[in-house]
Amino acid sequence: MAVGGEARGEVPRVVALWRDPRIRGLATQALVLGLVLAGAAYLVHNTIVNRERLGVASGFDFLGRLAGFDVSQSLIDFASDRSSYGRAFLVGLLNTLYVAAVGILLATVIGFVMGIARLSSNWLVARLALVYIEVIRNVPLLLQLIFWYVVVLGALPGPRDSLVVLGIGYLNVRGLFLPKPIFGEGAVVELWASLGAILAVVLLARWARRRREETGRPFPTLWVGLAILILVPLGAHLALGAPISFDYPRLTRFRLEGGLVLLPEFLALVLGLSVYTGAFLAEIVRSGILSVSKGQLEAAGALGLKPNQTLRLVVIPQALRVIIPPQTSQYLNLTKNSSLGVAIGYPDFFNVAGTINNQTGQAVEVIAVTMAVYLSFSLAISAFMNWYNAKMALVER
Amino acid sequence: MATGEISAASLRPPVAERLGVVGWMRRNLFNSPFDSVLTVILALFLAWALVQLFEWAVLNAVWRAESKQECEAAFRGERGACWALLRARFGQYVYGLYPVEERWRIDLAFVLLIVAMAPLFLRIGINKLLYALGLILVYPILAYTLFLGGRFGLALVETSKWGGLFLTLVIAGVGITASLPLGILLALGRRSRLPVVKALSVAFIELVRGVPLVTVLFMASVMLPLFLPEGVTFDKLLRALVGVSLFSAAYMAEVVRGGLQAIPKGQYEAAAALGLGYWKMMGLIVLPQALRLVIPGIVNTFIGLFKDTSLVLIVGLYDLLGMAQLIIKDPQWLGLATETYLIAAAGFWIFCFGMSRYSMALERRLARGHRR
Numbered sequence: 001m002a003v004g005g006e007a008r009g010e011v012p013r014v015v016a017l018w019r020d021p022r023i024r025g026l027a028t029q030a031l032v033l034g035l036v037l038a039g040a041a042y043l044v045h046n047t048i049v050n051r052e053r054l055g056v057a058s059g060f061d062f063l064g065r066l067a068g069f070d071v072s073q074s075l076i077d078f079a080s081d082r083s084s085y086g087r088a089f090l091v092g093l094l095n096t097l098y099v100a101a102v103g104i105l106l107a108t109v110i111g112f113v114m115g116i117a118r119l120s121s122n123w124l125v126a127r128l129a130l131v132y133i134e135v136i137r138n139v140p141l142l143l144q145l146i147f148w149y150v151v152v153l154g155a156l157p158g159p160r161d162s163l164v165v166l167g168i169g170y171l172n173v174r175g176l177f178l179p180k181p182i183f184g185e186g187a188v189v190e191l192w193a194s195l196g197a198i199l200a201v202v203l204l205a206r207w208a209r210r211r212r213e214e215t216g217r218p219f220p221t222l223w224v225g226l227a228i229l230i231l232v233p234l235g236a237h238l239a240l241g242a243p244i245s246f247d248y249p250r251l252t253r254f255r256l257e258g259g260l261v262l263l264p265e266f267l268a269l270v271l272g273l274s275v276y277t278g279a280f281l282a283e284i285v286r287s288g289i290l291s292v293s294k295g296q297l298e299a300a301g302a303l304g305l306k307p308n309q310t311l312r313l314v315v316i317p318q319a320l321r322v323i324i325p326p327q328t329s330q331y332l333n334l335t336k337n338s339s340l341g342v343a344i345g346y347p348d349f350f351n352v353a354g355t356i357n358n359q360t361g362q363a364v365e366v367i368a369v370t371m372a373v374y375l376s377f378s379l380a381i382s383a384f385m386n387w388y389n390a391k392m393a394l395v396e397r
Numbered sequence: 398m399a400t401g402e403i404s405a406a407s408l409r410p411p412v413a414e415r416l417g418v419v420g421w422m423r424r425n426l427f428n429s430p431f432d433s434v435l436t437v438i439l440a441l442f443l444a445w446a447l448v449q450l451f452e453w454a455v456l457n458a459v460w461r462a463e464s465k466q467e468c469e470a471a472f473r474g475e476r477g478a479c480w481a482l483l484r485a486r487f488g489q490y491v492y493g494l495y496p497v498e499e500r501w502r503i504d505l506a507f508v509l510l511i512v513a514m515a516p517l518f519l520r521i522g523i524n525k526l527l528y529a530l531g532l533i534l535v536y537p538i539l540a541y542t543l544f545l546g547g548r549f550g551l552a553l554v555e556t557s558k559w560g561g562l563f564l565t566l567v568i569a570g571v572g573i574t575a576s577l578p579l580g581i582l583l584a585l586g587r588r589s590r591l592p593v594v595k596a597l598s599v600a601f602i603e604l605v606r607g608v609p610l611v612t613v614l615f616m617a618s619v620m621l622p623l624f625l626p627e628g629v630t631f632d633k634l635l636r637a638l639v640g641v642s643l644f645s646a647a648y649m650a651e652v653v654r655g656g657l658q659a660i661p662k663g664q665y666e667a668a669a670a671l672g673l674g675y676w677k678m679m680g681l682i683v684l685p686q687a688l689r690l691v692i693p694g695i696v697n698t699f700i701g702l703f704k705d706t707s708l709v710l711i712v713g714l715y716d717l718l719g720m721a722q723l724i725i726k727d728p729q730w731l732g733l734a735t736e737t738y739l740i741a742a743a744g745f746w747i748f749c750f751g752m753s754r755y756s757m758a759l760e761r762r763l764a765r766g767h768r769r
Contacts, residue, residue, distance in 0.1 A: 029593035036597060043624045050623045122432050123425035124439050138700075138749035139742045140707040143718050147742070150725075152735045336609035343711060350611060362617045371608050371616075378607035 047364065054361070062360045063089070069355055071095075071347045073263055085356055092352030093373060099269050099348060100335040106274035107334060111281025111327075118286045129282065136279035142340050144276055149268035149344040156264075159255045170249055170256055176267055177249035180260035186243035193236035200232075201225040265346040269338060277334045281327060287316065288323035321392050324384060332381045336374060349373060454478050464729045482736050486724050490740060493560015493715055503563050506540045533574055551691035552763030556634040560715035560723075561745055564634075566582040567714065568641055568706040573699050575642035580649025581688075586680060588657055598650070605647035610708050618712045637709045644738065645702045645747060652694040692763065700749050707745070717741050 017023055025320075051058060063086035070080045075094045078087060136144070154173065156165065162170035169178040206221035234388035237244065249259030292315050300310040339350035350370065357366040427433040457477025461484070462468040506693035513532055517525055544567070547553035559567065586598030588676075593753050605613065617640030621631055631639075660683050668678040688695075707718040715723055721741035725734055 004756075025591050029591045029596060032591075032597065033593050046626050053627065121425065121428055122435060124436050124443075128439065128443070134750065135746065138704075138746045138753065140704040140718065140745055142707045142710065143721075143738065143742055143745065146718075146722075147738050148497075151738060154734065176556065277610045337611040339611045340708070342611065350609070354615070357619065365621060367612070367616050370612055371604070374609060374612065375607040376606065378603075 011379060013327045023141075027029070051364075053366075056361045057318050058362070058365070060365055062362055062365070067356075067359075069359065071352065072345070073347055085360070088352050088356060089349070089369060092347060092349035095347055095352075096335070096338055098350040099266060099273070099338050099341065099346065100331075102270050103273040103277070103334050103338065104331050105210075106270060107277040107330075108282055108327075110261035110274055110278030111330075112285055114278060115285025118282060119289060131280050133279045136276055137283075141272065141276045141337055142343055145268060145272035145340055145344055148272045149264065152271075153264045153268050159251075162179040162251060162256065168248065169259070172252060172256070173264065174261070175263040177256050178262065179248045180258070182245050184243045184245060186240040189240060190233060190236045190243055193269050194233040197228050197232035201228050204228070263346075265341065265344050269341045269346045270343055273334050273337060275397045276337075277330055280330050280333075284323055284330065285319075291322045292318045295386035323390070324388060328381055328385050328388070332378055335377050339374075416427065442583060446600055452477065460484065465733060468733075478736055479730075480736065482724075482730050482733050483740055486727075486730070489561060489724060490717065490744065492564045493564055493720055494558045495554060495560070495563065496552070496558070499546070499554055502543045502551065506543045509539070510536065518718070537571070537574070556632050556650055559634065561720045562717050564709075564714065564719075565703070565706045565716040568638060568709060569699070569703045571638050572641045572645050572702045572706070575638075576649045576698075576702070578644065578696070579646035581684065583646060583650035583652050584657055587654055602647045605644055606651070610641075610644050610705050611711055613644045614708060614712050615660065616640070617643075633712065633714060637712055637714055641702070641709075643692050644705075645698060648698050648701070649695065652691050652698055653687065656689075656691035657683065658690035659690050660687050689763065693756045693760045695758065696752060700752050700756075703749060703752070704745065705768040717744050 003121075064084050065079070067083050067085050067088045068080050070089070071078055071088065071091050073095060074091045075098060076087075076091060077083075078091050083091075103152045114132060117125050118133065120126045120129070156171060156173045157173050159174055162172040165171050165176070165178075169176060171177075204225060205221050208221045212218050247258050247260075249256045296314055296318065297310060300314040305313065338348050340350040342354060343346040345351075353366050353370045357363055360366070401550070426436045430511045452475065454477070456531035457475050458473060458480050459471040459477065460480050460481065462471055465479065465482075468481055469476075482521070487495065488500070495503065513536060516523060517529060517532075542548060544559065545554060545556070568729050583602055586594045587602060589595050589598070614637060617636045618633065621636050621639070622743060625631070663679065664682055664686065668682040673681065706716050709716055710719040710722065718741050721737050724730065725737045730737075
């Protein structure tokens with residue numbers, strides 16, 4: 001940039017217009033924006049023309065129209081002859097949330113057990129966990145889902161030779177049959193009592209923690225909490241004269257009657273998702289525990305903490321700080337991956353959206369709704385993450 | 398022992414019980430009563446499971462048969478695996494529905510790729526970056542011509558005939574070569590000082606990362622025809638390729654951003670002080686360092702992409718898993734679901750496990766380079 005003026009040690013007053021960083025920045029942005037807008041306009045124009053040519057309706061009016069197809073599993077009342085497309089979307093959404101909630105619960109258990117097993121001093125346990133992780137992580141989830149559905153659940157016996165599960169349920173090729181809770185009079189009170197018990201335990205845990213931090217006196221939160229969680233609902237149950245009863249499935253000559261049915265599609269999806277995600281969670285848990293430095297353990301020992309206190313008060317809180325962020329993103333992955341249920345016929349949100357798209361032909365609207373739903377999952381998760389990170393960030397004194 | 402004194406105890410030979418196989422077992426398998434019980438239970442279960450597996454997969458397995466019926470007839474007593482399926486259908490697992498007499502074209506392209514890539518992995522004195530760029534520009538055209546044919550006297554093979562492991566490798570290969578440069582551009586955009594560029598990049602990355610790949614593939618297969626003017630059609634494979642590339646570009650962008658953030662500010666300032674413009678600064682100073690830092694992350698994204706190729710099944714393409722789905726419906730081999738899927742799973746596993754080991758080795762090698 002040897003401009004004449006610089007040689008004499010003077011700053012040049014006027015910079016050529018195309019060298020001014022501000023102008024260049026503005027020009028670049030205008031160019032990029034122009035290109036993107038032009039591209040978008042071109043696509044929108046084509047879409048409008050194509051839709052007119054194909055005679056596809058536009059707008060979201062179809063949400064109110066009669067759906068006319070059945071959904072194999074629905075948590076809310078749904079029938080093809082009186083429910084709308086909008087309600088079908090809702091059914092799909094609830095199914096996705098249902099499978100994701102159960103899957104997340106199971107994946108967390110598998111992940112923590114396997115992550116800790118991986119660090120076990122028992123060679124056999126650690127090796128088995130390693131084999132589980134390396135096999136599961138390196139095979140596509142879709143293949144695993146199909147395997148669970150076709151090979152594992154498909155090999156179950158027919159209804160007549162159902163396997164008995166824990167003495168209360170039956171497992172066969174049609175699904176898992178469990179006792180169904182029946183809410184009688186006063187059941188609401190019992191549910192409120194259970195909710196109250198949970199709330200009481202949360203408050204108790206907070207109080208106990210504050211007292212420990214201020215005075216150093218520990219409180220047996222676990223045992224007292226468990227007692228509250230079991231005794232309060234049980235007390236309410238007995239006092240109200242057993243308002244919640246169970247309808248047990250009964251094995252008749254050809255089929256099973258009554259009870260709650262978990263369809264094989266649901267079972268395969270839950271098993272596939274939780275076993276797959278569990279392998280990733282196991283590695284996260286392992287690295288979280290390993291991230292707690294040895295000095296912390298030694299310091300805890302020097303303070304006279306017992307091994308289980310060290311684990312509970314020193315290792316876990318610090319490990320969780322490392323574990324939870326990637327853990328939540330695994331939960332999000334699990335929720336998004338539940339859309340693969342379409343391959344085995346589970347009526348999740350994506351599957352229902354596909355059916356609606358086929359029936360109405362309004363691809364743009366259907367895809368917009370689908371993307372909005374999945375995006376709001378991911379926004380909700382990242383909002384939680386930000387809140388959690390802010391709460392858990394290391395407070396340095 | 399910080400003082401360096403040698404106590405009398407440490408001079409004594411180790412207790413015999415802590416040595417050798419017995420000692421190892423004591424320490425690692427029977428350390429406490431609970432440990433011992435766990436070990437015994439697990440060992441018994443494992444032994445039972447392995448015996449069952451061995452009987453099914455090896456002892457009672459049939460390797461030579463022309464159909465499932467012949468397999469069944471050959472079972473002596475207990476039913477084993479019918480690996481004759483693998484023999485009979487190996488070609489389809491690898492090449493899909495590609496015509497048998499044209500399969501040499503795929504082999505040739507594959508051999509060419511290995512030969513052409515060899516210099517990149519050897520430690521010889523060439524400009525690897527320039528070489529790789531040349532390869533990326535030339536090889537796809539060559540491979541595409543070979544695969545599709547219809548020119549230079551080669552018979553035309555429609556993309557609907559492509560399948561199996563071959564298709565998996567094509568999608569994964571195109572995905573990675575397209576998503577790396579796209580991802581780098583998006584990452585630079587996200588770190589840009591220009592608000593419009595930044596906003597557009599962030600919007601794209603978060604939008605794509607927020608939705609499952611199936612929706613992106615679905616969108617590519619349903620919406621692309623709507624987006625294009627009448628008469629312009631894309632084939633199914635190309636639509637899937639566009640979807641996969643855009644999807645993994647968003648993930649790649651986040652990996653590259655991690656590398657960009659790790660480069661100290663001094664490097665940018667030094668580059669600016671030398672009078673380098675934006676592209677020179679990024680291309681010559683920042684990106685070479687940033688990309689080297691995130692090579693393991695890039696390989697991990699690639700492993701994810703490789704596994705995700707199986708999703709093209711949902712938009713009607715027959716990759717390795719898709720072929721398994723076709724083979725399972727073959728009347729000659731009907732009802733061999735376990736074998737069919739295990740073979741496909743083994744195919745995926747070998748590639749993904751191999752890549753993850755490679756990534757770990759690479760990580761160690763790079764870490765060594767950084768150590769002082």
